[in-house]
Amino acid sequence: MVKDAEYSFEQLFEDFSKIGLERDGGITRLAYTREEEQAKLLLKKLSEDLGFTARKDNAGNLWIRKEGLDPDLPAVLVGSHLDTVPQGGAYDGAVGVLAGFECMRQLDREGFPNRHSIELVVFAGEESSRFNIATAGSKILVGKLDVEALKAAKDNKGISVYRALKQLGYDPDDLPGFAAEDYKAFLELHVEQNVILEREKLQIGIVERIAAPTRARIELHGVEAHSGACPMGERHDALAAAAEIILAVEKAGYKEKDHHTVATVGRCTVRPGVMNVVPGYTELLVDVRGVEKESILRAYEEIRSSASSIAEKRGIGLIFEHLSSENPVELDPEIINIIESICKEKEVPYKRMNSGAGHDCMNLAPLVPTGLIFVPSKGGISHNKNEFTDFGDIHAGIEVLKEAVKVLSA
Ligand SMILES: [Zn+2]
Incomplete structure:
Protein backbone atom coordinates (compact mmCIF):
# COMPACT_ATOMS: atom_id res chain seq x y z
CA MET A 1 0.00 0.00 0.00
CA ALA A 211 -15.33 5.79 -35.34
CA ALA A 212 -19.08 5.48 -34.91
CA PRO A 213 -21.42 2.62 -35.77
CA THR A 214 -24.43 2.47 -38.10
CA ARG A 215 -26.45 -0.69 -37.53
CA ALA A 216 -29.13 -2.72 -39.25
CA ARG A 217 -31.17 -5.88 -38.77
CA ILE A 218 -31.96 -8.05 -41.75
CA GLU A 219 -34.79 -10.61 -41.71
CA LEU A 220 -34.98 -13.19 -44.47
CA HIS A 221 -38.18 -15.14 -44.97
CA GLY A 222 -37.81 -18.24 -47.14
CA VAL A 223 -39.78 -21.48 -47.16
CA GLU A 224 -39.06 -24.33 -44.78
CA ALA A 225 -38.82 -27.62 -46.66
CA HIS A 226 -37.70 -31.24 -46.28
CA SER A 227 -33.96 -31.33 -46.93
CA GLY A 228 -34.33 -34.64 -48.74
CA ALA A 229 -37.60 -34.25 -50.60
CA CYS A 230 -37.25 -30.65 -51.83
CA PRO A 231 -35.24 -30.49 -55.10
CA MET A 232 -32.56 -27.81 -55.52
CA GLY A 233 -34.50 -25.82 -58.11
CA GLU A 234 -37.56 -25.52 -55.86
CA ARG A 235 -35.94 -24.05 -52.77
CA HIS A 236 -36.22 -20.68 -51.03
CA ASP A 237 -33.38 -21.22 -48.57
CA ALA A 238 -33.14 -18.29 -46.11
CA LEU A 239 -29.70 -19.32 -44.85
CA ALA A 240 -28.15 -19.66 -48.31
CA ALA A 241 -29.45 -16.15 -49.08
CA ALA A 242 -27.97 -14.95 -45.76
CA ALA A 243 -24.61 -16.48 -46.72
CA GLU A 244 -24.55 -14.42 -49.91
CA ILE A 245 -25.55 -11.31 -48.00
CA ILE A 246 -22.82 -11.84 -45.38
CA LEU A 247 -20.24 -11.95 -48.18
CA ALA A 248 -21.79 -8.82 -49.70
CA VAL A 249 -21.39 -7.06 -46.32
CA GLU A 250 -17.74 -8.05 -46.22
CA LYS A 251 -17.24 -6.84 -49.80
CA ALA A 252 -18.90 -3.51 -48.99
CA GLY A 253 -16.43 -3.07 -46.11
CA TYR A 254 -13.43 -3.94 -48.35
CA LYS A 255 -14.53 -1.39 -50.93
CA GLU A 256 -14.32 1.38 -48.30
CA LYS A 257 -11.07 0.06 -46.79
CA ASP A 258 -9.04 3.13 -47.77
CA HIS A 259 -11.50 5.26 -45.77
CA HIS A 260 -11.06 2.99 -42.69
CA THR A 261 -14.67 1.80 -42.81
CA VAL A 262 -15.40 -1.73 -41.61
CA ALA A 263 -18.54 -3.84 -42.05
CA THR A 264 -19.46 -6.88 -40.00
CA VAL A 265 -22.26 -9.39 -39.56
CA GLY A 266 -21.87 -10.26 -35.89
CA ARG A 267 -24.88 -12.48 -35.42
CA CYS A 268 -26.84 -14.90 -37.53
CA THR A 269 -29.96 -16.61 -36.18
CA VAL A 270 -31.33 -19.55 -38.15
CA ARG A 271 -34.73 -21.19 -37.79
CA PRO A 272 -35.66 -23.93 -37.36
CA GLY A 273 -31.92 -24.68 -37.18
CA VAL A 274 -32.04 -28.43 -37.65
CA MET A 275 -30.03 -30.57 -40.04
CA ASN A 276 -32.85 -31.96 -42.14
CA VAL A 277 -34.87 -28.81 -42.81
CA VAL A 278 -34.12 -26.16 -45.45
CA PRO A 279 -34.01 -22.99 -43.29
CA GLY A 280 -37.11 -20.85 -43.63
CA TYR A 281 -35.95 -17.91 -41.56
CA THR A 282 -32.67 -16.10 -40.90
CA GLU A 283 -31.86 -12.90 -39.05
CA LEU A 284 -28.58 -11.00 -39.45
CA LEU A 285 -27.21 -8.13 -37.34
CA VAL A 286 -25.03 -5.77 -39.35
CA ASP A 287 -22.57 -3.24 -37.90
CA VAL A 288 -20.85 -0.70 -40.18
CA ARG A 289 -18.27 1.57 -38.58
CA GLY A 290 -15.98 4.26 -39.74
CA VAL A 291 -14.60 7.73 -39.21
CA GLU A 292 -16.10 9.25 -42.40
CA LYS A 293 -19.85 9.57 -42.50
CA GLU A 294 -20.02 9.50 -46.35
CA SER A 295 -18.00 6.30 -46.50
CA ILE A 296 -20.16 4.64 -43.86
CA LEU A 297 -23.27 5.62 -45.81
CA ARG A 298 -21.85 4.31 -49.11
CA ALA A 299 -21.11 0.93 -47.49
CA TYR A 300 -24.50 0.88 -45.80
CA GLU A 301 -26.40 1.68 -49.03
CA GLU A 302 -24.42 -0.94 -50.93
CA ILE A 303 -25.35 -3.53 -48.28
CA ARG A 304 -28.99 -2.52 -48.50
CA SER A 305 -29.12 -2.80 -52.31
CA SER A 306 -27.14 -6.07 -52.42
CA ALA A 307 -29.42 -7.60 -49.79
CA SER A 308 -32.52 -6.67 -51.74
CA SER A 309 -31.23 -7.99 -55.08
CA ILE A 310 -29.98 -11.23 -53.48
CA ALA A 311 -33.35 -11.75 -51.78
CA GLU A 312 -35.25 -10.96 -54.98
CA LYS A 313 -33.13 -13.30 -57.12
CA ARG A 314 -33.83 -16.13 -54.65
CA GLY A 315 -37.52 -15.42 -54.14
CA ILE A 316 -36.99 -14.63 -50.46
CA GLY A 317 -38.88 -12.06 -48.38
CA LEU A 318 -36.65 -9.31 -46.96
CA ILE A 319 -37.08 -6.90 -44.07
CA PHE A 320 -34.21 -4.43 -43.80
CA GLU A 321 -34.50 -2.51 -40.54
CA HIS A 322 -32.25 0.45 -39.75
CA LEU A 323 -31.35 0.25 -36.04
CA SER A 324 -29.13 3.23 -35.31
CA SER A 325 -26.61 5.72 -36.71
CA GLU A 326 -24.09 7.64 -34.70
CA ASN A 327 -21.79 10.34 -36.01
CA PRO A 328 -18.01 9.85 -36.01
ZN1 LIG B 1 -11.67 2.14 -21.62
Whole structure:
Protein backbone atom coordinates (compact mmCIF):
# COMPACT_ATOMS: atom_id res chain seq x y z
CA MET A 1 0.00 0.00 0.00
CA VAL A 2 1.22 3.49 -0.79
CA LYS A 3 1.98 5.28 2.50
CA ASP A 4 3.47 8.66 1.84
CA ALA A 5 3.85 11.18 -0.96
CA GLU A 6 7.06 9.41 -2.02
CA TYR A 7 5.32 6.47 -3.70
CA SER A 8 6.19 5.75 -7.32
CA PHE A 9 3.70 5.60 -10.19
CA GLU A 10 4.38 1.85 -10.38
CA GLN A 11 3.33 1.41 -6.72
CA LEU A 12 0.23 3.48 -7.29
CA PHE A 13 -0.69 1.41 -10.34
CA GLU A 14 -0.06 -1.80 -8.40
CA ASP A 15 -2.48 -0.74 -5.64
CA PHE A 16 -5.32 -0.08 -8.07
CA SER A 17 -4.63 -3.40 -9.85
CA LYS A 18 -5.54 -5.18 -6.61
CA ILE A 19 -9.06 -3.76 -6.43
CA GLY A 20 -11.47 -6.36 -7.81
CA LEU A 21 -8.61 -8.77 -8.48
CA GLU A 22 -9.82 -12.35 -8.97
CA ARG A 23 -8.00 -15.59 -8.31
CA ASP A 24 -7.26 -16.20 -11.99
CA GLY A 25 -5.60 -12.78 -12.29
CA GLY A 26 -8.52 -11.01 -14.00
CA ILE A 27 -9.90 -7.78 -12.57
CA THR A 28 -13.65 -7.33 -12.15
CA ARG A 29 -14.75 -3.80 -11.25
CA LEU A 30 -18.09 -3.57 -12.98
CA ALA A 31 -20.02 -0.35 -13.51
CA TYR A 32 -21.72 0.97 -10.36
CA THR A 33 -20.47 -1.73 -7.99
CA ARG A 34 -18.65 -1.65 -4.63
CA GLU A 35 -15.40 -2.47 -6.43
CA GLU A 36 -15.65 0.53 -8.73
CA GLU A 37 -16.50 2.69 -5.69
CA GLN A 38 -13.53 1.32 -3.79
CA ALA A 39 -11.16 2.37 -6.57
CA LYS A 40 -12.65 5.88 -6.65
CA LEU A 41 -12.46 6.12 -2.86
CA LEU A 42 -8.77 5.24 -2.85
CA LEU A 43 -8.09 7.92 -5.45
CA LYS A 44 -10.17 10.43 -3.50
CA LYS A 45 -8.13 9.75 -0.37
CA LEU A 46 -4.76 10.01 -2.17
CA SER A 47 -5.90 13.27 -3.75
CA GLU A 48 -6.98 14.78 -0.47
CA ASP A 49 -3.66 13.73 1.06
CA LEU A 50 -2.00 15.97 -1.55
CA GLY A 51 -4.30 18.87 -0.76
CA PHE A 52 -6.47 18.60 -3.87
CA THR A 53 -10.22 18.99 -3.47
CA ALA A 54 -12.43 16.04 -4.39
CA ARG A 55 -16.16 15.75 -4.98
CA LYS A 56 -18.53 13.18 -6.45
CA ASP A 57 -21.56 13.95 -8.58
CA ASN A 58 -24.83 11.98 -8.65
CA ALA A 59 -23.82 10.08 -11.80
CA GLY A 60 -21.04 8.52 -9.71
CA ASN A 61 -18.29 10.56 -11.39
CA LEU A 62 -15.38 11.67 -9.19
CA TRP A 63 -13.85 15.13 -9.68
CA ILE A 64 -10.43 16.09 -8.31
CA ARG A 65 -9.21 19.66 -8.56
CA LYS A 66 -5.85 21.39 -8.29
CA GLU A 67 -6.86 25.01 -7.93
CA GLY A 68 -5.34 27.52 -10.34
CA LEU A 69 -3.87 30.92 -9.49
CA ASP A 70 -6.97 32.39 -11.13
CA PRO A 71 -9.84 30.10 -10.11
CA ASP A 72 -12.28 32.00 -12.33
CA LEU A 73 -10.53 30.88 -15.52
CA PRO A 74 -11.93 27.76 -17.23
CA ALA A 75 -10.23 24.59 -15.99
CA VAL A 76 -8.18 22.07 -17.93
CA LEU A 77 -9.83 18.66 -17.53
CA VAL A 78 -8.16 15.25 -17.83
CA GLY A 79 -9.66 11.85 -17.10
CA SER A 80 -10.91 8.40 -18.05
CA HIS A 81 -12.60 5.53 -16.14
CA LEU A 82 -11.85 2.95 -13.42
CA ASP A 83 -14.51 0.32 -14.12
CA THR A 84 -13.66 -2.82 -16.10
CA VAL A 85 -15.33 -5.63 -18.03
CA PRO A 86 -15.70 -8.98 -16.16
CA GLN A 87 -12.23 -10.55 -15.74
CA GLY A 88 -10.69 -7.54 -17.44
CA GLY A 89 -7.19 -6.13 -17.32
CA ALA A 90 -5.43 -3.51 -15.23
CA TYR A 91 -4.85 -0.97 -18.01
CA ASP A 92 -8.09 -0.11 -19.85
CA GLY A 93 -9.29 3.11 -18.20
CA ALA A 94 -7.05 2.94 -15.14
CA VAL A 95 -3.96 4.02 -17.11
CA GLY A 96 -5.70 7.23 -18.14
CA VAL A 97 -7.02 8.05 -14.68
CA LEU A 98 -3.74 7.30 -12.91
CA ALA A 99 -1.70 9.12 -15.58
CA GLY A 100 -3.90 12.17 -14.99
CA PHE A 101 -3.42 11.88 -11.26
CA GLU A 102 0.34 11.43 -11.69
CA CYS A 103 0.50 14.60 -13.83
CA MET A 104 -1.25 16.59 -11.11
CA ARG A 105 1.02 15.07 -8.45
CA GLN A 106 4.19 15.91 -10.43
CA LEU A 107 3.03 19.46 -11.21
CA ASP A 108 2.23 19.94 -7.54
CA ARG A 109 5.65 18.65 -6.49
CA GLU A 110 7.38 20.88 -9.06
CA GLY A 111 5.39 23.86 -7.84
CA PHE A 112 4.03 24.54 -11.34
CA PRO A 113 2.13 27.86 -11.21
CA ASN A 114 -0.99 26.90 -13.20
CA ARG A 115 -3.23 29.92 -13.79
CA HIS A 116 -6.10 27.70 -14.90
CA SER A 117 -7.28 25.06 -12.46
CA ILE A 118 -6.50 21.47 -13.41
CA GLU A 119 -9.22 18.87 -12.87
CA LEU A 120 -9.21 15.11 -13.08
CA VAL A 121 -12.52 13.34 -13.72
CA VAL A 122 -13.11 9.62 -13.16
CA PHE A 123 -16.12 8.74 -15.27
CA ALA A 124 -18.32 6.04 -13.77
CA GLY A 125 -19.66 3.06 -15.70
CA GLU A 126 -17.73 3.37 -18.95
CA GLU A 127 -17.97 -0.31 -19.88
CA SER A 128 -21.27 -1.62 -21.27
CA SER A 129 -20.85 -5.16 -19.88
CA ARG A 130 -23.24 -4.73 -16.94
CA PHE A 131 -26.08 -2.51 -18.21
CA ASN A 132 -25.58 -2.55 -21.99
CA ILE A 133 -24.86 1.18 -21.80
CA ALA A 134 -21.36 2.36 -22.67
CA THR A 135 -19.83 5.54 -21.17
CA ALA A 136 -22.76 5.99 -18.75
CA GLY A 137 -21.11 8.56 -16.46
CA SER A 138 -20.07 10.91 -19.27
CA LYS A 139 -23.37 10.42 -21.14
CA ILE A 140 -25.37 11.37 -18.03
CA LEU A 141 -23.15 14.41 -17.56
CA VAL A 142 -23.80 15.78 -21.07
CA GLY A 143 -27.51 14.94 -20.96
CA LYS A 144 -27.47 11.94 -23.30
CA LEU A 145 -29.02 9.70 -20.60
CA ASP A 146 -31.92 10.87 -18.46
CA VAL A 147 -33.45 9.42 -15.32
CA GLU A 148 -36.00 7.38 -17.35
CA ALA A 149 -33.19 5.75 -19.34
CA LEU A 150 -31.41 4.92 -16.06
CA LYS A 151 -34.56 3.24 -14.75
CA ALA A 152 -34.97 1.25 -17.98
CA ALA A 153 -31.38 -0.05 -18.26
CA LYS A 154 -31.04 -3.20 -16.14
CA ASP A 155 -28.32 -5.75 -15.46
CA ASN A 156 -28.94 -9.51 -15.68
CA LYS A 157 -30.25 -9.52 -12.10
CA GLY A 158 -32.88 -6.93 -12.96
CA ILE A 159 -31.12 -4.10 -11.10
CA SER A 160 -31.38 -0.78 -12.96
CA VAL A 161 -28.66 1.86 -13.14
CA TYR A 162 -31.07 4.03 -11.15
CA ARG A 163 -31.27 1.48 -8.34
CA ALA A 164 -27.54 0.75 -8.41
CA LEU A 165 -26.83 4.48 -8.02
CA LYS A 166 -29.22 4.65 -5.04
CA GLN A 167 -27.64 1.60 -3.44
CA LEU A 168 -24.26 3.35 -3.61
CA GLY A 169 -25.67 6.45 -1.92
CA TYR A 170 -26.16 8.69 -4.97
CA ASP A 171 -29.34 10.59 -5.80
CA PRO A 172 -30.21 9.74 -9.42
CA ASP A 173 -33.20 12.11 -9.26
CA ASP A 174 -30.72 14.97 -9.15
CA LEU A 175 -28.36 14.24 -12.05
CA PRO A 176 -25.39 16.51 -12.81
CA GLY A 177 -24.90 18.59 -15.96
CA PHE A 178 -21.80 19.79 -17.77
CA ALA A 179 -21.09 23.52 -17.74
CA ALA A 180 -18.90 23.66 -20.86
CA GLU A 181 -17.93 27.28 -20.20
CA ASP A 182 -16.15 26.16 -17.01
CA TYR A 183 -13.69 24.08 -19.07
CA LYS A 184 -10.96 25.09 -21.48
CA ALA A 185 -10.09 21.61 -22.75
CA PHE A 186 -10.48 17.90 -22.04
CA LEU A 187 -7.69 15.37 -22.50
CA GLU A 188 -8.12 11.60 -22.20
CA LEU A 189 -5.21 9.18 -22.20
CA HIS A 190 -6.12 5.56 -22.97
CA VAL A 191 -4.55 2.27 -24.06
CA GLU A 192 -4.85 1.76 -27.81
CA GLN A 193 -6.54 -1.69 -27.65
CA ASN A 194 -5.07 -2.39 -31.09
CA VAL A 195 -1.67 -3.40 -32.55
CA ILE A 196 -0.78 -0.38 -34.67
CA LEU A 197 1.52 1.45 -32.21
CA GLU A 198 3.30 -1.74 -31.16
CA ARG A 199 3.75 -2.88 -34.75
CA GLU A 200 5.18 0.48 -35.80
CA LYS A 201 7.31 0.75 -32.62
CA LEU A 202 5.64 4.00 -31.55
CA GLN A 203 4.87 5.21 -28.03
CA ILE A 204 2.07 7.69 -28.64
CA GLY A 205 -0.99 7.78 -30.86
CA ILE A 206 -2.66 11.16 -31.34
CA VAL A 207 -6.27 10.43 -32.18
CA GLU A 208 -7.90 12.55 -34.89
CA ARG A 209 -11.25 10.80 -35.17
CA ILE A 210 -13.30 8.24 -33.27
CA ALA A 211 -15.33 5.79 -35.34
CA ALA A 212 -19.08 5.48 -34.91
CA PRO A 213 -21.42 2.62 -35.77
CA THR A 214 -24.43 2.47 -38.10
CA ARG A 215 -26.45 -0.69 -37.53
CA ALA A 216 -29.13 -2.72 -39.25
CA ARG A 217 -31.17 -5.88 -38.77
CA ILE A 218 -31.96 -8.05 -41.75
CA GLU A 219 -34.79 -10.61 -41.71
CA LEU A 220 -34.98 -13.19 -44.47
CA HIS A 221 -38.18 -15.14 -44.97
CA GLY A 222 -37.81 -18.24 -47.14
CA VAL A 223 -39.78 -21.48 -47.16
CA GLU A 224 -39.06 -24.33 -44.78
CA ALA A 225 -38.82 -27.62 -46.66
CA HIS A 226 -37.70 -31.24 -46.28
CA SER A 227 -33.96 -31.33 -46.93
CA GLY A 228 -34.33 -34.64 -48.74
CA ALA A 229 -37.60 -34.25 -50.60
CA CYS A 230 -37.25 -30.65 -51.83
CA PRO A 231 -35.24 -30.49 -55.10
CA MET A 232 -32.56 -27.81 -55.52
CA GLY A 233 -34.50 -25.82 -58.11
CA GLU A 234 -37.56 -25.52 -55.86
CA ARG A 235 -35.94 -24.05 -52.77
CA HIS A 236 -36.22 -20.68 -51.03
CA ASP A 237 -33.38 -21.22 -48.57
CA ALA A 238 -33.14 -18.29 -46.11
CA LEU A 239 -29.70 -19.32 -44.85
CA ALA A 240 -28.15 -19.66 -48.31
CA ALA A 241 -29.45 -16.15 -49.08
CA ALA A 242 -27.97 -14.95 -45.76
CA ALA A 243 -24.61 -16.48 -46.72
CA GLU A 244 -24.55 -14.42 -49.91
CA ILE A 245 -25.55 -11.31 -48.00
CA ILE A 246 -22.82 -11.84 -45.38
CA LEU A 247 -20.24 -11.95 -48.18
CA ALA A 248 -21.79 -8.82 -49.70
CA VAL A 249 -21.39 -7.06 -46.32
CA GLU A 250 -17.74 -8.05 -46.22
CA LYS A 251 -17.24 -6.84 -49.80
CA ALA A 252 -18.90 -3.51 -48.99
CA GLY A 253 -16.43 -3.07 -46.11
CA TYR A 254 -13.43 -3.94 -48.35
CA LYS A 255 -14.53 -1.39 -50.93
CA GLU A 256 -14.32 1.38 -48.30
CA LYS A 257 -11.07 0.06 -46.79
CA ASP A 258 -9.04 3.13 -47.77
CA HIS A 259 -11.50 5.26 -45.77
CA HIS A 260 -11.06 2.99 -42.69
CA THR A 261 -14.67 1.80 -42.81
CA VAL A 262 -15.40 -1.73 -41.61
CA ALA A 263 -18.54 -3.84 -42.05
CA THR A 264 -19.46 -6.88 -40.00
CA VAL A 265 -22.26 -9.39 -39.56
CA GLY A 266 -21.87 -10.26 -35.89
CA ARG A 267 -24.88 -12.48 -35.42
CA CYS A 268 -26.84 -14.90 -37.53
CA THR A 269 -29.96 -16.61 -36.18
CA VAL A 270 -31.33 -19.55 -38.15
CA ARG A 271 -34.73 -21.19 -37.79
CA PRO A 272 -35.66 -23.93 -37.36
CA GLY A 273 -31.92 -24.68 -37.18
CA VAL A 274 -32.04 -28.43 -37.65
CA MET A 275 -30.03 -30.57 -40.04
CA ASN A 276 -32.85 -31.96 -42.14
CA VAL A 277 -34.87 -28.81 -42.81
CA VAL A 278 -34.12 -26.16 -45.45
CA PRO A 279 -34.01 -22.99 -43.29
CA GLY A 280 -37.11 -20.85 -43.63
CA TYR A 281 -35.95 -17.91 -41.56
CA THR A 282 -32.67 -16.10 -40.90
CA GLU A 283 -31.86 -12.90 -39.05
CA LEU A 284 -28.58 -11.00 -39.45
CA LEU A 285 -27.21 -8.13 -37.34
CA VAL A 286 -25.03 -5.77 -39.35
CA ASP A 287 -22.57 -3.24 -37.90
CA VAL A 288 -20.85 -0.70 -40.18
CA ARG A 289 -18.27 1.57 -38.58
CA GLY A 290 -15.98 4.26 -39.74
CA VAL A 291 -14.60 7.73 -39.21
CA GLU A 292 -16.10 9.25 -42.40
CA LYS A 293 -19.85 9.57 -42.50
CA GLU A 294 -20.02 9.50 -46.35
CA SER A 295 -18.00 6.30 -46.50
CA ILE A 296 -20.16 4.64 -43.86
CA LEU A 297 -23.27 5.62 -45.81
CA ARG A 298 -21.85 4.31 -49.11
CA ALA A 299 -21.11 0.93 -47.49
CA TYR A 300 -24.50 0.88 -45.80
CA GLU A 301 -26.40 1.68 -49.03
CA GLU A 302 -24.42 -0.94 -50.93
CA ILE A 303 -25.35 -3.53 -48.28
CA ARG A 304 -28.99 -2.52 -48.50
CA SER A 305 -29.12 -2.80 -52.31
CA SER A 306 -27.14 -6.07 -52.42
CA ALA A 307 -29.42 -7.60 -49.79
CA SER A 308 -32.52 -6.67 -51.74
CA SER A 309 -31.23 -7.99 -55.08
CA ILE A 310 -29.98 -11.23 -53.48
CA ALA A 311 -33.35 -11.75 -51.78
CA GLU A 312 -35.25 -10.96 -54.98
CA LYS A 313 -33.13 -13.30 -57.12
CA ARG A 314 -33.83 -16.13 -54.65
CA GLY A 315 -37.52 -15.42 -54.14
CA ILE A 316 -36.99 -14.63 -50.46
CA GLY A 317 -38.88 -12.06 -48.38
CA LEU A 318 -36.65 -9.31 -46.96
CA ILE A 319 -37.08 -6.90 -44.07
CA PHE A 320 -34.21 -4.43 -43.80
CA GLU A 321 -34.50 -2.51 -40.54
CA HIS A 322 -32.25 0.45 -39.75
CA LEU A 323 -31.35 0.25 -36.04
CA SER A 324 -29.13 3.23 -35.31
CA SER A 325 -26.61 5.72 -36.71
CA GLU A 326 -24.09 7.64 -34.70
CA ASN A 327 -21.79 10.34 -36.01
CA PRO A 328 -18.01 9.85 -36.01
CA VAL A 329 -16.33 12.24 -33.58
CA GLU A 330 -13.63 14.69 -34.65
CA LEU A 331 -11.13 15.70 -32.01
CA ASP A 332 -9.89 19.27 -31.73
CA PRO A 333 -7.25 20.22 -34.37
CA GLU A 334 -5.54 22.74 -32.06
CA ILE A 335 -5.18 20.22 -29.25
CA ILE A 336 -3.86 17.68 -31.77
CA ASN A 337 -1.24 20.23 -32.86
CA ILE A 338 -0.23 20.94 -29.26
CA ILE A 339 0.24 17.22 -28.55
CA GLU A 340 2.12 16.72 -31.81
CA SER A 341 4.60 19.54 -31.10
CA ILE A 342 5.22 18.08 -27.64
CA CYS A 343 5.98 14.65 -29.15
CA LYS A 344 8.39 16.25 -31.64
CA GLU A 345 10.11 18.36 -29.00
CA LYS A 346 10.46 15.46 -26.56
CA GLU A 347 11.43 13.08 -29.41
CA VAL A 348 8.70 10.64 -28.48
CA PRO A 349 7.85 8.42 -31.49
CA TYR A 350 4.19 9.02 -32.40
CA LYS A 351 1.63 9.00 -35.16
CA ARG A 352 -1.75 10.55 -35.85
CA MET A 353 -4.42 7.87 -36.01
CA ASN A 354 -8.09 7.03 -35.59
CA SER A 355 -9.85 5.11 -32.84
CA GLY A 356 -12.15 2.22 -33.72
CA ALA A 357 -13.40 1.96 -30.14
CA GLY A 358 -15.50 4.57 -28.35
CA HIS A 359 -14.30 6.45 -25.25
CA ASP A 360 -15.74 8.88 -22.69
CA CYS A 361 -14.08 11.80 -24.49
CA MET A 362 -16.42 11.39 -27.49
CA ASN A 363 -19.29 12.66 -25.32
CA LEU A 364 -17.41 15.81 -24.34
CA ALA A 365 -15.83 16.50 -27.75
CA PRO A 366 -18.87 18.38 -29.16
CA LEU A 367 -18.89 20.67 -26.09
CA VAL A 368 -15.26 21.41 -25.23
CA PRO A 369 -11.98 21.21 -27.24
CA THR A 370 -10.97 17.58 -26.70
CA GLY A 371 -7.90 15.43 -27.28
CA LEU A 372 -7.30 11.66 -27.04
CA ILE A 373 -3.82 10.20 -26.53
CA PHE A 374 -3.11 6.49 -27.03
CA VAL A 375 -0.31 4.40 -25.54
CA PRO A 376 0.46 0.93 -27.00
CA SER A 377 -1.35 -2.30 -26.04
CA LYS A 378 0.84 -5.40 -26.22
CA GLY A 379 -0.52 -7.63 -28.99
CA GLY A 380 -3.55 -5.34 -29.16
CA ILE A 381 -5.06 -7.37 -26.31
CA SER A 382 -7.74 -5.65 -24.24
CA HIS A 383 -10.87 -6.50 -22.21
CA ASN A 384 -8.80 -9.44 -21.04
CA LYS A 385 -6.59 -10.18 -18.02
CA ASN A 386 -3.58 -10.44 -20.37
CA GLU A 387 -3.88 -6.80 -21.32
CA PHE A 388 -0.45 -5.15 -20.97
CA THR A 389 1.28 -1.83 -21.56
CA ASP A 390 4.95 -1.31 -20.76
CA PHE A 391 5.62 1.20 -17.94
CA GLY A 392 8.12 2.91 -20.26
CA ASP A 393 5.29 3.65 -22.69
CA ILE A 394 2.97 4.75 -19.87
CA HIS A 395 5.64 7.17 -18.63
CA ALA A 396 5.98 8.56 -22.17
CA GLY A 397 2.20 9.07 -22.12
CA ILE A 398 2.37 10.78 -18.73
CA GLU A 399 5.11 13.11 -19.97
CA VAL A 400 3.19 14.10 -23.09
CA LEU A 401 -0.05 14.54 -21.13
CA LYS A 402 1.72 16.61 -18.48
CA GLU A 403 3.32 18.91 -21.06
CA ALA A 404 -0.05 19.38 -22.77
CA VAL A 405 -1.68 20.21 -19.42
CA LYS A 406 1.12 22.70 -18.74
CA VAL A 407 0.65 24.42 -22.11
CA LEU A 408 -3.12 24.61 -21.62
CA SER A 409 -3.16 25.64 -17.95
CA ALA A 410 -0.26 28.13 -17.94
ZN1 LIG B 1 -11.67 2.14 -21.62
